[in-house]
Amino acid sequence: MKNITTKIALFILIGIIISACDSVKRVPENKNLLxxxxxxxxxKSVKDENAYNQLYQKPNGKLLGFRLRLNLYNLANLNPDSTFQAKFDQNPGRYERLSKIYSAKQVDRLGKSFLYSGINDFLKxxxxxxxxxxxxxxxxxxxxLRYYxxxxxxxxxKTDYDIDSTGRKKARIDYKINTGSAYIIDSVRATITTPALDSLLKTTRRTSLLVPGKQYKTTDFEEEKNRITTYFRNHGAYNFQPNYISFDIDTxxxxKKLDINMIINDYSYQDGDSTRTEPFKLYKISDVHVxxxxxxxxAKGVIRDSATYNNVHLYSYxxxxxxxRAIADAVFINKGDYFADNNTILTSRYFNNLKIFNYPSVQYExxxxxxxxxxxxxxIYLTPRKKFSFGSSLDFTHSNIQDFGIGMTITQTIRNVFNGAETLQISARGNIGSSKDFANPRNIFFNASEYGVDMSLNFPRILLPFGTEKIIPKSMIPSTAASIGFSKQNNIGLDKENFSTAFTYNWTxxxxxxxxxxxxxxxxxxxxxxxxxxxxxNSSYKSLNEIGKLYNTDISNIDGDQNLIINTGTQAFIDDVLADRTALRSTDKAHQTxxxxxxxxxxxxxxxFIFATxxxxxxxxxxNLLDNNFYVFKAKIESAGTLLSLISDVGNLKRNENGNYQIFNLEYSEYIKTEFDYIKHWDFSRENVLAVRSFFGIAIPFGNxxxxxxxxxxxxxxxxxxxGWQPYSLGPGSTNAxxxxxxxxxKISLxxxxxxxxxxxxxxxxxVDAGNIWNIADIVTDPDAKFDSLKDLKELALGTGYGFRYDLNFFVIRLDLGFKVYNPANETGRRWLKDFNLGSSVLNFGINYPF
Incomplete structure (x- = not known):
């Protein structure tokens, strides 16, 4: 408690010192801080972000209403060298004394030290x-602003401005804009000297961005140029570029109305020293060479091998x-079709997605x-990657299972395994970790480990005994992946071996x-x-042990401290209770526990054993990675065990004593599961971002x-x-974990x-985080853990807090301090803010952003 009080006092003291800084310390006389x-x-006051982006000067940034960076700058000594020298000018004997202890060179170097110069450079x-x-x-x-x-x-x-004082050497600027009435498009026509382009334009006028009655906007003209260019270049106009389009606007x-004449000029090209023009041509593809x-x-070598498939000619040195077929399937440029940029892009994407070539080059002549x-x-020029490649990675991890982990993975990649552009990956991985939640009798730091081997084979097509081109065309870049893996965990829970296989189809x-x-x-x-x-x-053991101290009748179940012996005593006592060989009866709460x-x-x-689709x-x-104004929506539905139950029913297989089917002498899982995950980011500029996430997931067991x-x-x-809660420590419902x-x-999470x-x-x-987990339609009988109606939404826990992120470019280190605002585990009437304190807070460490 003393340490916490000291930290809080230090934090407040630093805040007072920084707050005490004069924000106008570096503002000259007769000048004002914006x-x-x-x-x-x-x-009328507006909050148009684009309008504010036109301003050359913006106020110093704030952190929670405080100009932290400005005050840090004001703390700096802008001329540390002069200050250092002034100390000796005022006291010459001091320099001589220091020179006798240190060399003159060392004394001079002292002025470049962190104490004199470095700390000020840092603050600036x-x-x-x-x-x-x-x-x-x-x-x-x-x-x-006028241009905008x-x-x-x-x-x-028309524009004007006022400067209003807001304090000593402080002022604000009010920009005043009088727009007048907006200009409206009255008519639109086109002047085109190439007949072929004129015909094309008529087929796309319905989607034009320039229509009578619409307010003039410069961006519409640029977008219309790009729209028409894209359309023309996807219909044979190989030489067409946006600069061939211009607009004549008549007012x-x-x-306040505009007549617009869109002018599309003929193709111009250089012929010797002269520039010539001619109508645009619409080109068709006569041949495809790969x-x-x-x-x-x-490049100048001799072609030694060749083949042709679906009018695609393949050449090899x-x-x-x-x-x-594997190569031809990746080509969307077809003989006899008009030239189209889209087909070029699709071809490049498909070849790039194969991961057996470097980025392809597509050229036309x-x-x-x-x-x-x-x-x-x-x-189409393809440069193959190496058939065999070896890779390794070292990772430092943090998860809900391990507080800290070190993992290493080595991977062998084999490309074009069966000469059909397939890719085989074989990887081995190992991890050692530390967790305070695991049993650790030897009290060692790395108390958990895991190792595994995985193998996956990727095919650049849908592998099915029938064609899928009408359902999933090759333009969706389909692929099939078959994988198998094995992993083993030591000292993680009950220790586990995990065998997995999957057969997956992917497409876009x-x-x-x-x-x-x-x-x-x-x-x-x-x-x-x-x-x-x-x-x-351990919590289950403590609960059972407390009951055992009251109701255990078999002395062989306990040790010298009267505690149930793990595992023989605990299991024997449970059997006695369930067989009514103790004083407990089925109606007793302890019996139910x-x-x-x-x-x-x-x-x-x-x-x-889980077999899911x-x-x-x-x-x-x-x-892209820098985009901070986007959304992501993900939906998943999973069915497990249904196919196995269908086969068992059709085969009239026997059920076990529990009335369930078995495979490999093991009851398999059967359930239906669905999940919805939505993430939205809003970019408020200047690296201010609001991110929200909502998640709902439910899995219902049935049948087997x-x-x-x-x-x-x-x-x-x-x-x-x-x-605001440690992992696995919230819920279910109001059970207090x-x-x-x-x-x-x-699960519901917001x-x-x-x-x-x-x-x-x-x-x-x-x-701010809200959410909880519940049991529904399963074997759990505790009413506090179950979701029975919408009234149980009052058990949504609410947490809040603040955190820091440090960007290392390749990943982000994250620290979050969470506080419990609404705790559904507390008694009704004591759920709000009763645990809102440092003692009940949770410090979370994470890698990268939470969503």
Whole structure:
């Protein structure tokens, strides 16, 4: 408690010191620090971000309303060298004394030390110089504002500004915009001298961005240029570019209306020293040539092997190493079709997705055999990657299972395995980790380990005994992956062996959409140390032991301290209770607790066999890694055990004593599971981002099972979930996390996070998390853990807090401090803010952003 108080006092003291800094310390006399910009359009305040982006000067940034970077800059000594020298000018004898102790060179170097110079350089580079109002820059801002509103269709815009004092050497700027009335498009016509393009334009006018009655916007004209260019180049106009389109806008005697004449000029080209023009031609593809082993060194070499498939000609400088169909399937440029940019892009994407070639080069040349000069030969140059490649990686990890882990993976990749552009990957992985939640009798730091071997084979097509081109055309870049894997965990829970196999189809229905269909995904989980259950799930043992001290009648079940012996005593006592050989009766609450403990033990120690089929669809608007204004939506539905039950019913197989079917002497899981995950980011500029996430998942057991396997269950809490709780320590429902690893088969999660820049690569975040897990339609009997109606939504836990992120470019280190705002485990009336304190807070460490 003393340490916490000291830290809080230190934090407050630092805050007071920084707050005490004079924000106008570096502002010259008769100058003003810019505190705020406001834009008024037609006497109304606006919050248009694009308009504010036109301003040359913006106030110093704030962190929670405080200009932290400005005050850090003000703390710096701007001339540390002069200050250092002044000390000796004022006291010459001091320099002589120091020179006798140190050399003169060392004394001079002292001025470059961190104490004198380095700390000030740090404060200046980390801080932010005061933004001082500059009327020259105000004029530039007004000019840009005029251009901005002019481009929005307000041709008669007028601008002005006021500077209002907000304190000593502080002021704000009010920009005043009078737009006048907007100009409206009255008519649109086109002047085209190439008949072929005129015909094409008529087929696409319905989607034009320039239509009568619409307000003038400069961006519409640029987008219309690009739209028409794209359309023309996808219909044969190989030489067409946006610069061939221009617009003549007539406002004479039209008032606020515009007549637009779109002019599309003829093709111009250089012929010697002269520039000539001619009507555009629409080109068709006369031949497709693919060079499968091209390098710059081989460019002038002799072709030694060739093949043709579906009018695609394959050439090789050595022996052809690919099945012709595998290469031809990746080509979307067809002989006899008009030239189209889209087909070029699809071809490049497909070859790139094969991962056996470097990025392909697609080039076109006019076919000299055609006297009309309206034909193109497509030439595709492919440079193969190495057939065999070896890779390794070292990872530092943090998860809800391990507080800290070190993992290493080595991978061998073999390309073009069967000469059909297939890729085989074989990888071995190992991990050692540390977790305070695991049993650790030897008290060693790395108390958990895992190793595994995986193999996957990828085919660049859908492998089925029938054609799928009409359902999943090759333009969706389909692929098939078959995989098998084995892993083993030591000292993680009950220790496990995991065997898995999968057969998966992947395709992209649209550019930003992906679809995945697991024809089957099987998993066999074998618990190696089930007798360790009560050592791992200590809360269950404590509950059982307390009951045992009151009701155990067999002295052989307990040790010298009157505690139940693990595993013989615990199991014997449970058997006695369930067989009514103790004073407990089935109506007693303690009897029900023992039943619940045994029910959970049986469920978590049983080996699991899961044979599932699933479909996953993902769509996103994210364009690249730097895009912070996007959404991602993911939906998944999974069915497990249904096919096995159908086969068992048809085959009239026998059921076991529990009334269930078995495979390999093991009851297989049967359930239906569905998940919906939605993430949305809003970019407010200047590295301010609001991110929200919502998740709903439910898995319902039926048929051959009455519960969901632990590996397919949901948990709540942790660094990527509700950060006010430790992982697995929230729920189910209002049960107050009675068990060590609490899980359930339904989950609701909602999160919002506001991210902002603090200093350099250090970013901050304020977050709110809500959610919980519940049991529904399974064998759990505790009413506090079950979801029975919408009234149970009052058990949604609410947490909040703040955090810091440090960007290392290749990953982000994240620290979040979460507080419990609403705890459904508390009694009604004591759920709000009763645990909102440092003692109940949770410090979460994570890698990368939570969503």
């Amino acid at each position: 505190t705020k910009n406001s834009i008024f359009v037609n006497d 580079s980390t801080g932010e110089a005061p933004v001082i109002i500059d009327t020259t820059k105000i004029q530039k801002s007004m000019l840009r 509103y002019f481009n929005e269709g307000f041709f008669d815009v 004479i005697e039209k008032g 060079y499968t082993d091209y390098t710059a060194a081989k 050595e022996k052809l190493k690919y099945k012709p 006019v076919d000299k055999r055609d006297s009309t000069r309206r034909s193109l030969i497509a030439k 229905p649209k550019r930003n959409n992906t679809a995945r269909f697991d024809l089957f995904n099987s998993q066999y989980v074998r618990n190696l140390n089930p007798s360790n259950y009560f050592n791992v799930y 023992v039943e619940s403990i045994e029910e959970r033990r049986m469920r978590l120690t049983e080996n699991d 699933s479909y996953t669809f993902t769509t996103t608007t994210k364009r 099972a009455n519960y969901i396997p632990f590996s397919r269950s949901y948990y709540a809490g942790g660094s990527n979930d509700n950060r 009675l068990n060590d690893f609490n899980e359930a088969n339904m 999160s919002a996070e506001y991210r902002f820049k603090v200093l350099g690569d250090l970013k901050g975040a304020l977050f």
